[in-house]
Amino acid sequence: xxxxxxxxxxxxxxxxxxxxxxxxxxxxxxxxxxxxxxxxxxxxxxxxxxxxxxxxxxxxxxxxxxxxxxxxxxxxxxxxxxxxxxxxxxxxxxxxxxxxxxxxxxxxxxxxxxxxxxxxxxxxxxxxxxxxxxxxxxxxxxxxxxxxxxxxxxxxxxxxxxxxxxxxxxxxxxxxxxxxxxxxxxxxxxxxxxxxxxxxxxxxxxxxxxxxxxxxxxxxxxxxxxxxxxxxxxxxxxxxxxxxxxxxxxxxxxxxxxxxxxxxxxxxxxxxxxxxxxxxxxxxxxxxxxxxxxxxxxxxxxxxxxxxxxxxxxxxxxxxxxxxxxxxxxxxxxxxxxxxxxxxxxxxxxxxxxxxxxxxxxxxxx
Numbered sequence: 001x002x003x004x005x006x007x008x009x010x011x012x013x014x015x016x017x018x019x020x021x022x023x024x025x026x027x028x029x030x031x032x033x034x035x036x037x038x039x040x041x042x043x044x045x046x047x048x049x050x051x052x053x054x055x056x057x058x059x060x061x062x063x064x065x066x067x068x069x070x071x072x073x074x075x076x077x078x079x080x081x082x083x084x085x086x087x088x089x090x091x092x093x094x095x096x097x098x099x100x101x102x103x104x105x106x107x108x109x110x111x112x113x114x115x116x117x118x119x120x121x122x123x124x125x126x127x128x129x130x131x132x133x134x135x136x137x138x139x140x141x142x143x144x145x146x147x148x149x150x151x152x153x154x155x156x157x158x159x160x161x162x163x164x165x166x167x168x169x170x171x172x173x174x175x176x177x178x179x180x181x182x183x184x185x186x187x188x189x190x191x192x193x194x195x196x197x198x199x200x201x202x203x204x205x206x207x208x209x210x211x212x213x214x215x216x217x218x219x220x221x222x223x224x225x226x227x228x229x230x231x232x233x234x235x236x237x238x239x240x241x242x243x244x245x246x247x248x249x250x251x252x253x254x255x256x257x258x259x260x261x262x263x264x265x266x267x268x269x270x271x272x273x274x275x276x277x278x279x280x281x282x283x284x285x286x287x288x289x290x291x292x293x294x295x296x297x298x299x300x301x302x303x304x305x306x307x308x309x310x311x312x313x314x315x316x317x318x319x320x321x322x323x324x325x326x327x328x329x330x331x332x333x334x335x336x337x338x339x340x341x342x343x344x345x346x347x348x349x350x351x352x353x354x355x356x357x358x359x360x361x362x363x364x365x366x
Contacts, residue, residue, distance in 0.1 A: 119159025126152025143322025267323025273345020
């Protein structure tokens with residue numbers, strides 16, 4: 001121990017500080033500052049095509065990477081060095097070449113892989129970019145709406161979650177629901193609420209040609225993108241997208257209502273649950289997909305929980321507080337709080353049917 005003292009409350013003696021523990025924390029914090037900067041570097045590598053180029057061409061010098069991607073060599077050089085320091089690429093001192101290992105290539109270039117990561121970094125960078133707004137909101141108790149964030153938040157969110165939907169939605173999640181796949185195969189009416197850019201809606205429409213789908217989102221920009229995506233995917237004949245909130249989307253008698261990573265963002269999730277109750281057919285199903293979380297804080301003190309608590313503070317909670325009621329469930333609401341929300345909305349049957357490292361999937365019925 002040393003005579004360094006930490007600040008103590010009032011006049012109580014300040015505790016002594018273990019210098020070794022202090023410096024270990026300092027160096028861990030330095031590492032995290034580097035990780036913060038790396039979010040921008042990953043987005044840079046994704047948008048400039050650096051990762052894809054390295055995956056295609058193998059070991060490269062900065063000059064070669066810059067020439068092939070039509071970028072300036074000094075930027076390619078420093079980017080490569082930062083990536084090597086973070087073990088995203090490997091460096092061979094003898095040849096001066098940098099290599100993207102095959103595992104990193106999958107995680108950083110294969111967009112349909114459930115391990116694809118650039119979307120996560122893109123939404124993280126976009127979220128941090130708006131921190132000044134969140135600082136002011138924290139002082140006043142106000143919110144900051146989803147629509148007020150920049151494009152990296154909206155696009156990054158889709159790019160982060162879509163690979164998981166692609167890997168699990170049709171193959172695992174829908175089959176886990178009682179009788180839903182059979183109904184979709186025969187022909188069902190489906191509302192995808194909080195659909196964003198429509199990835200989940202389009203995936204379902206591609207898999208079940210006999211059913212009809214409508215995606216709802218309050219954000220006009222996302223609905224415009226979703227319409228473009230549906231036409232490009234060739235499902236415009238059985239999918240439509242409309243601007244509407246979870247509390248007032250039109251229609252009744254739906255066989256299936258879905259919400260993907262959206263319920264916790266809503267200002268009035270109980271009101272949304274009541275509306276879903278009224279919109280469902282008597283034997284209809286509501287599938288709720290939420291971020292992976294446990295019911296207790298200590299259940300979420302892990303790398304995934306840490307990331308989600310960060311998003312909750314800077315993105316999801318402000319989004320909820322910007323809406324009427326502002327319940328602010330938070331990204332780590334957990335199964336019990338989600339159950340409380342849906343049962344308060346008048347639905348009585350609730351069970352977990354699937355999970356991944358990033359998501360929980362619930363079946364809800366009247």
